[in-house]
Amino acid sequence: MIRLENIDTYYGTSHVIQGLSLHVEAGAAVSILGRNGVGKTTTLRSIMGLTPPKAGKVFINGLPVRGWPPHRIAGLGVAYVPAERHIFPDLTVEENLKLAEARSDQPGAWTLERVYEYFPVLGERRRSGGTKLSGGEQQMLAIGRALMGNPSIMLLDEPSQGLSPILVAKVAQIVSELCKEHGITLLLVEQNFRIALAMAGRHYLMGTKSKIQGEVSSAEIIKDQELIKRTLAV
């Protein structure tokens, strides 16, 4: 469960997130749709504690976490997959995964073997440098790395970025199934509303300075294709 109440986030003096509130129920898949530069990435960074909000409240599974360092927020089971992937260049594929390993004894905990079962290509290239992989493989590695932390919440930033349409569809399908199967709460950021429709059931439409212009369900978008365009003027 994620709940943001009236948060304000800055880069230096630039006030990027202004009084943003949103919530994602446990087990749900929700997206944030919006144009370039409205603050979608910064919203995820605010939740993760990477750019901590200066005011407002951030709740993860009911715990107030504003001001917590990122590693403690990750420790609550929050995983972050940035749009740039941020694969560690000096680490092999396997080391990239191992780094994030939460090493839990609980049944169903993610292990290297289980990630390789899901993404066989990562197993085949386990000894390659992480950034030697293709864009699609790096996206899978970034998702696999997120899974190694046994997340209950996944923050996924523009999975479609830099991937071919076929790959995008594949990644979207894998992530959706994963989240459903393992009860992972998904907060997705996208510019491509088709991907968002495929992956999430509810969508926040974000305008400039992170102002929420509307909140729609996938069904509503499918019924009225112009809805997003009208609201966001994309």
Next chain:
Amino acid sequence: MGWIATTVDIILNSLVLGGIFLIMGVGLNIIYGLNRVMNLAHGALYALGAYFGYTLVAVGANYFLALLLAPIVVGAVGLIIERVLISPMRKRHMIYTLILTYGLMFVIDGLIKLFWGQETRFIQLPEFMQHTVSVGPASYPVFRLVILIGIAAVVTALMLLLGRTRLGINMRAASSIPEMVSACGINVRRVQISAFVLGCILAGTAGMLAGPLFTVFALMGHDILISSFVVVVIGGLGSLRGAVLAALLVGFVQTLAEFFVTEMAMVMVYMLMALVLVFKPLGILGEGKFE
């Protein structure tokens, strides 16, 4: 001495000198790579390692025991330096820690003179290390061979630490994307502190290995600091492999120059640096990723 013997002698001396540079240069790079701190007190910590070792031997410890213990004490000093001086400056520009560690160098130099005085000290070596052995046609001092083995052991241990351990993985990751390391659930500050302490331990180890080579004196860290910087610059700032290559190269050039043109030895080293920088402004393996 025949030319073969001379060649063997020069090669072994180059490896010893290059090895000391290597341990220093890699230490500087590890500290810089994870903390963005150019540690100007690195030479002073090297001297501190040698003096701690000297005292340990003077009160009855064996050289090898001192070689293990002295760097740990330097590491503890490094931890205090990190907590008290470096940590509060973390969010500031690099220039702050540059000036702080520059001042720290003089403080440590002063403390060394205060506690150990001005005169040169000699680390008492075990009996067997005071002889020479024949290496092919050359006869070579045993203690230099032992130091060479010590250097190899340190390099091996470091490779295992960085290559095989969780801390090593975390350090390599945090040298490029520290933020992502913390998003993966790791306390990246702790990794950065560990890297600082590791660098200091390496400086202390280098000092303790170099003590018997160059004797122990208060300003022994000054020349080595300059040479280590040359190594870091030639190898490429932040590149560990670059530092290894550069250290061996500088060790070789300096040893060769000392043999043929003694007074010009350091000049030759600077000329080497200038030459490398003309063709490779970021150093041999520098990627400029830390600028």
